[in-house]
Amino acid sequence: MSDVYGRTPFKATRRGLIGFSVAATGAMALAACSDDGDAEVDLDAQSKGAMDDFKADTQFKATEPFTLSLLWTEWPDLPVTDTWTFFDEIEKRTNVKFELTTIPFSDAVEKRSLLLSAGDAPSIIPLVYxxxxxxxVSSGAIVPMSDYVEHMPNFQKYVEEWDLGGMIDNLKQADGKYYMLPGLxxxxxxxxxxxxxxxxxESVAGGIPETWDEMREALVKIKAAYPDSYPLADGFEAASMLNYAAHAFGAQAGWGFGDGMMDDGNGGLQYTAVSEGYKQMVEYFRGLVADGLLDTDSLTAANDGSGGGSVAEKFANELVFAASGSSGTAIEFAQALNETVGEGNxxxxxxxxxxxxxxxxxxPRNFWNGFMLNAEAxxxxxxxxxxxxxDWLYYNPEARELIRWGVLDETYTKDADGKITLKPxxxxxxxxxNPGAPTxxxxxLxxxxxxxxxxxxxxxxxESYNTPTFVEYIDSVLSTRTPRDPNPPAPLDEMELEQxxxxxTPLKDTVDTNTLRFIMGERDIxxxxxxxAELEAQGLQQYVDLVNGARTRFEEENS
Structure with missing residues (x-):
């Protein structure tokens, strides 16, 4: 559900997001310090508790205990408790204790902004896309992380091994530095x-569609076999389906709309919502609605899993046969079908x-959520x-396994081939x-x-916590699909950000409203x-010129 750089506006309600030391020359390249010669903080005076021999793929343990304040986003169905083994084990292994400031998921982004703006934010700010x-950036509220990644060997190692250096470069702001570190x-x-x-x-439509045109042909056949159905659905106010569909039409939409600007093919940027590809996408989905192939309720109501109109329930009752979702959604649909069609059928x-x-x-290949540091840190x-x-918590493989599965031989086992099994x-x-297990x-935990x-x-x-069919999904994408290139960076300075x-904001409001109106047939294509023309009257060209000006400047300064 992320956009071209991995951005995502929120965590979807339907389950499924329910996500050595490098050679000195490589470290210098990754550090990406600004070109203005700004000096870094003198870490000799701020090295209390630090390890002298800290390397990638080794356990971090502070030489003396200390406490870090942390911003914790709490989901309503997953309340944090001080009895969680997670906190005790992290402290035991690292000598670091968390002090939590808790904010609700419902308005987490707003609460985070208020805390940072007021200077009251904790040191660590996770869940940042x-x-x-x-x-x-311009207020100096957060740390320029690019100044310090030379001290983070796990981050350096996996950026290099997983070939993510170019993507990291695209995180740079107008000053040539980057201020958050993403999940890799x-x-x-x-x-x-x-x-x-x-x-x-397979039985009704003749196989699995590889293109949207083939999908339409398949939906027509399914509709004929199940006349009461609207065989295709979204369930996320159209934002999910438009996101993953848009790329095939050469556009960006839905969750992936971002700032609305996309590569124009000539090194510059254009506004996606007036492109020919965007129009083709809108016309395609309008055609599905017109022919009764797309469930319009699923385009206008967020799916919270409640009530009789949820997509999962329609899937279970054979009123929908294809819908937006993730690996978790596939599990949810299967569980619902067990109750209606029956397991194995x-x-x-x-x-x-x-x-x-x-x-x-x-x-495009993307990042997942990472973190920022409050400037006071x-x-x-x-x-x-x-x-x-x-660096250990976010990028060390053993730490990542610990955070996912718990303590080896306590909550899970691992065989000689690396296969992880949760204890019964x-x-x-x-x-x-292991549904039904007591803990x-x-x-x-x-x-x-x-x-x-x-x-x-x-x-x-x-792959360790996903189903075999999800592993098949990974293989199918990697072997049959090509990621689009990321958009060329165009970081804005403080004044440009305000403009x-x-x-x-008003441009996107107009786009969102009219995209749905066109698709639903409420406005004629x-x-x-x-x-x-309505977008142009709202300052579209001024916006495009502003972003492309920043693009040109960034290219000249970083060529």
């Missing part, structure tokens, strides 16, 4: 795509996003130890592992928590030119 740091993904596939009734598509499959006029392409006498601790007395209900390692677990992942770790915000 790329782009969310932009508004805090060894392999990147769209989190949300289509989840289908494979058995129905169906097959649910997560498929690679269909291709389209732009080719068999998917979203750089003044701490434990600053170097904090960097080492976070423990469950991970979020992924339907859920997430809700009861704090492992697989939503603040830290869905961040950096090696492919093997990602862009004033222009971009013949009025497309009028829609474009």
């Amino acid at each position: 790329t782009g969310e740091e932009d508004s805090f 993904q060894e392999v990147s596939v769209p989190v949300f795509t289509l989840v289908i009734r494979k058995d129905v598509f 169906y097959e649910v499959l997560q498929i690679a996003p269909p291709g389209g006029p732009a080719g068999q392409v998917v979203e 750089a003044e701490s006498e434990y600053f170097l130890a904090t960097l080492q601790f976070l 007395e423990f469950s991970l209900d979020a992924y339907n592992i 859920d390692i997430q809700a009861d 704090g492992w697989s928590n939503s603040v830290f677990a869905d961040s950096t992942e090696a492919r093997s770790l990602k 862009a915000s004033l222009l971009a 013949a009025e497309w030119d009028d829609y474009v």
